[in-house]
Amino acid sequence: MKAVIAREDVGRLLAIAARRDELHVPVLDGGGGRFVPLNAEDPVPRDGLMLNGSSARRPPKEVLFAQTAPLFAFELRRGDFSIDELPPEAATKVLFGVRPCDGRGFRVLDSLLLGKCGTDPAYASARQGSVLVGIGCGRPGSDCFCTSVGGDPHGTDGLDVLATDLGDALHLESLTDGGEGWLRAIAAAVDSPLTPANPETDQRCREAHEEARGRVPRHVDLEPLDAVLERAFDDELWDDLAAACIGCGACTFLCPTCRCFDVQDEVRGDRGLRVRVWDSCMFREYTQEAGGHNPRPRRGMRWRNRFYDKFRWGAHDGQPACVGCGRCITHCPSGVDLIDLVERVVESGGAA
């Protein structure tokens, strides 16, 4: 299904969507923006809604794959040990305003958390029935390179609905059964602001897609990379590449596809909570073993891990696990540039 909505009516559409499901939208928050829940009775933030211009600095990953997810509670009562399972997420989650790169990011999360190695219950229950309403990037950010990693500013992979910004209106197109159902339900609401698409809006849509593709500012040739990675693992170059890195987790926590987590028991007195929290391969204690052995004692080795995950181990369906959103470049505290690193790895040619 295709439909068009006038820009000034987007608030009405969101109000309808919020009545139906648990709705999350990207808003400015003083820190570059993130997805927050929008309740039906809340006013739609007019200035803060991030639907055009730059993407939210924190990707929507955290809505479905929370940085902190309680798994179960436990308690010691008079010598008895009891475990309280926590009720699974019940509401259907709708994410409105997901950038196409972040939509593809969920594919990468799915491949691990719903993959053949088993299902992560917390993620599965949040992901169940979720609808990702994407919005194309008319104006890609300063370090975007989605077209180099198989994406597009209006790519549809991973999304259920794609919205295209036509200036005075948004053009909406459903891409999956879930997206079709959601869009039809919105159109069927008594106060629906949707109008049917027509050949003219279709044409403007195609032009907007073409134009945006030319605006993606950065490019990198990944073609030679895989062959180099095949033999570069033991190369000395990784320590050099990581020289400017300060070892924080900003890149991994802002990444729409990083999906490492740690499980911790947070105990107070006789009660405790087992929580799943994000972890980062850039942290020194990442995967450090109980006996003290650290499989990646040097920063260069941790960098190598992230690099191989993005471009080799994490790849699926022939696409890298990097979706080219550019966040790790723009917001790296120490100015490390992933694209520059790809080029330097390729240049090195791998160990002789």
Next chain:
Amino acid sequence: MSVPAALDRHLRDLLSSGQVRCVLGPAAGCGPRGTAHLARTPEAVDRFELSPLACANVLVHLTSEEARRDDARRPVAVLARPCETRMLNQLLSERAIERDELHVVGLGGCRGVIDSRKLRERLPELRGFPEVREEGDTFVIEGEGMEPVSVPRNELLLDRCSGCDISEPLFHDHTFPLADAAPTSAAEAECAPEPSDEGWDYWADQFERCIRCYACRDACPLCYCEDCVLDRLRPMWVPRSVSLKNNTAYQLIRVLHLSGRCTACGECEQACPVDLPLLTLARKMEQEMRELYGARSGFDPEGRHPMSVFDPNDPEGTDFEEQGR
């Protein structure tokens, strides 16, 4: 622009004569933020960049885990702006580094550096690392495929620079003027930290946004503990769960461990990927230490930390005589 010829020659000589094992300094980054560069060969000196945009956490690499691994005893040469010599003093006073491990190449006549985030906000269409010229009270920014744009200095300067009162290195082995700009007295109005009227509510809003990536700690040249209390799992002093409570504990522990040591260099705030106003916290603490103990970190390489000395006249100390002991 790279570095002036005389400085370039000096750095090459240091490396080729083997006087220093490497040179640490600022370099151009991919975007409008600089990066640190470690030159081990004379050829690698080419990459240094003294533009007011190139100022991203250089000194942290002196005390990082990677630096500690390098056990060669030959000194490291450091390209240091005046405020960075203050940080070096603090590191020396803590004996985090020793004087004979350092060769300080001071950069004189500093008029402040640019906050890359303010620049990005002012010129969102900017791509790559632009050329920056200083003309009187303006910065002239020349980006890739862009007409030069003049922006008043005070709109782009880092917050730490607008209240800075040191324009010359506090100490050095060699000193070079920054570019050709005539040094001016940088003593602009002393800028007190912005008080926040909303008090606790304000900080709760900020800390709630913290994503606990530890960038503020990892960017801090003074956070060099090999075993950080914030990383400890057994016991887990600060739970890993991200919540206002735990985030507040994280930030307050981090800041209090820097009390009397922090030089308010602002690397924490620059590093924060979600724009927490961490320099305000740092400056507030610096001000308190000054008012309570008359202590100002980083001005005396032999200085003792106010929290580690006993003074019977300590304004917060116990009055032993009154207690009849």
